[in-house]
Amino acid sequence: MLAIYLGKKFYLIDNIHQLNSLSGDACLFSVPTFLLQSSNNHNIPPNNLRTIFLGGGTLTSQGIKKIKQQFSQAKLFEFYGSSETSFISWQDITNGKFQFSAGQLFPNTQVSIGLQQEIIVTSPYLFSGYLAQTPPKNWVTDDLGFLKKNHLFLLGRKADLIDHGGNKVAPLEIETAASDLCQKCVAFGVEDQVYGQKIALLMIKPITKKQLQKKLAQRLEKFKCPNIYLVTNEIPLTSNLKISRSQLAQAYRNGEYDEI
Template identity: 30%
Template sequence: MVACIDWQGPILFDPRGTFGHLRGMVAAGQGVRVGPDGITAIDAGHIECTTSGSSGAPKRIRRSLESWTRSFVRNGAIFGLQDAVIGLPGTMAQSLTLYAALEAAWAGAGLVDLSGLRADRQLGQLVAHGVSHVYATPAQAEMILMGEGNAPSLRQWIIGGGRLSADLRQRLAHRFPQARVAQFYGASETSFITLDPGDAPEGSVGRAYPEVEIRTDGAGELWVRSPYLFEGYGLGGSPETRWSDDGFLSVGEIGQIDADGYVYVQGRKGRVVQVLDHLVSPEPAEVFLSERLGCPVAVVARRDALRGARLWAMVGQGPQGAQVEEALAAFRHRVGPTAAPHGWQRVDPLPLLPSGKPDLQRLEAMI
């Protein structure tokens, strides 16, 4: 397979000129690096995305362009991208947005920049340019839902970069009944791991994406082998990212695979905290509370002299205080007081990283 992109698709709305800049580099045959200083040229056939995770430590993900173009071919058939107009609510600093922009270029699809717009204006651009597909994180999809009205041209949501709750899926389907809702699970280091076109069991992130092998070890850690894996870190790194001797990669995610091949992800090992004599992951509480409350929720650790740590829920805009208390009580009844958030506070808006995920470091400082 030739790892090159002949950018044929139209750029329909690009107020900051970001897509135009990217197109010029692609046309010149250059590789691209996205970081704090914008988009710069690197050696041909390579892509580097500088990301800041929840810990705040920068990492530069280096991969071959071919590791993405292989999945362009797959997604072109799965999602029908050849005649698409793709809306992108994220900025190019988010690897999901860069991926989707290059995929649109490969497929000859149109591009519409939705980043930085209010919810009503995002919806207006969906309508004005006939957007058919939206690549978004759950938080970015929530933002679009804050606007009013439908977008009749929209036929596909592609959700990544975070867990798609059953509640958010239902609200997207209710507002945009003509559009399918798909989610994928992966990481910057792995690209696609699983895909759920909309029929996976509740709580699952779907089955293995084409050409992906997934296995678990004795500790429940997920390991992946595929042609979509990154080459390595150009800057920084993570102790949770490890390669096996036979080419499998782990980024420290814990999960399980059922008999039908559906994958269930419990969360990152790096987020586990000790509460009394128990090791607790905050991610089950985030999933439960966000689904129950219908708003973004992040759960972070608050240091406690007696217990080691306590979990604290940071709740976005929407529910009343009584609703939050009721949801916390329901989760506490389900898992017990140790694994449940001890308290909560309102954070409006919930601070996000460029990736569209909650900024856990800032949230911990706000408790």
Template identity: 25%
Template structure:
């Protein structure tokens, strides 16, 4: 089944309902389907059949039109982050070899197109771009090509390294949409908002979830706290898909008390217990959910913040998700013991694009290896011990920065923290904390050590503290660990 089939139904059953709105322009379901078919016809007339179509764009209606049009035509859309450097963008283009590129005028000048046959179409807010001229010449008589099981190729946000292309199928996302309805106790799905970049899986998923459910998706060009809260004040029963940093920003405003938000659904980073408790106070009766997942796995587990008292847990598995926690010998570990997380579900991705070895490395006997170290309690709730790729070895002992960070985040004087290992001739790696302070008061390294020793083994306590004014984030709102590690190296030289 093709993921856009429900849109065809809505275009007939609720043609005048708004599908997309950016506050200035909107598309009803009938108008959106017409544009989708026009773009599909243009792709097909250009000879594209299951070919790749790149989209390099900020959040805008045209992004969604092209994404849907490519799918309807049987092509494979590839969203590429416009915030990447021109070198990174061109590497991805060289790897994927799209036959057509849709972008904004501002980004087009940075593209290096080796293949002169690639057609380039541009959006423009100021004047009609080539995209408008091209699409206006087309009609909406295109036939849907549903022979391609591949839905799109996305790219990881690169928090710790080079982005990899992950391949998602129609069926994997449709199964994920069903999981949303089963897990989150929503009154209705009428209005949705995901203010992160469309090129990242959380917001892109929310758009398609909204359209698949016949709801109205509200587009904001980029995350602006006041703009988001103003929308939530104007639109009743808004469902928000956000990352924890966005929640923190919203809670600093006074407007939340006046909003009509139905639910806040958080992912893309660990939501601290302190922030959750504050959120319950600030947003009152708003439904609060946290889910744990990835671009490759889709949904893994979720937590109802109001109903479930499981501090620091990432929740219980979604329906249909099998969980296995195993040791280095692929043997299941006892309840309460830490091991590598494996999952199996019908929501998983197909593999990494043109990376056979990396794909083989993350699958074993049908199980997907997540790369996170976990343990589960007697009730089946999952707890993250750390990312295997972030693990430090200090004095011959393993330390996971996430475990230390969860303790440091409880200190009122600390606003934000990241823990990493710094090379050391004696320890191998010295546990180091990068700290953004919450105000003028700063604690000494010894004071922080003493606090940590109440909750952690002594060797896990930071041996040095580096104060930072701010942290670097990826465009999806996650802390850019590799960039912060590079920063630390420069500071310590």
């Protein structure tokens, strides 16, 4: 819609190399995982990307650095929103970003935080409601976060919270703490009769288990430290290039991952 509004050409691509067939400068709207997967291919030729807009998933500092190595000439922007709320916040991440940051709110967008830290949005960009229902005045998202000086910070999705011994643990906090201890990682909960859920951390090329336990004990509260350390060569994604923690938990139950 933005391309049409600005009188530009719009292309749907499924391969990053297709950008090089475009004439003139281009900007790209993408989910982070698409570019991170593309950057694993070190034979990407020079391209004419000048701006990259990223949504549908948050980027870590390592992810930003990896994308910049391949697309050094492009400015990077990250935006946050949902199908019901459209755009909520945005930020320039060309030079990195603050931990958990989702950026500043879009104009005329108001965010309040619920009792369980759920993000509640009021804005002119809200959808008009479901069929045969009154248009909503605000929308309670499935995401958790907090506000600080008109900047929004995300703690993850409510459905992804790990219920460990009565404590609600955000996977994103664990993943951030472990981001420099492995090539890539994802945290999720697995069912446990005693604790409700145990915390599992799935990693690619991690340091030793002893080093992991020592480092994470320094960075996280005791009840947030992983109980299970798993290793894999690749973290699977859904068909829309996102991580499903429920699918990872099922794969663990099926014995698909090796414990360190």
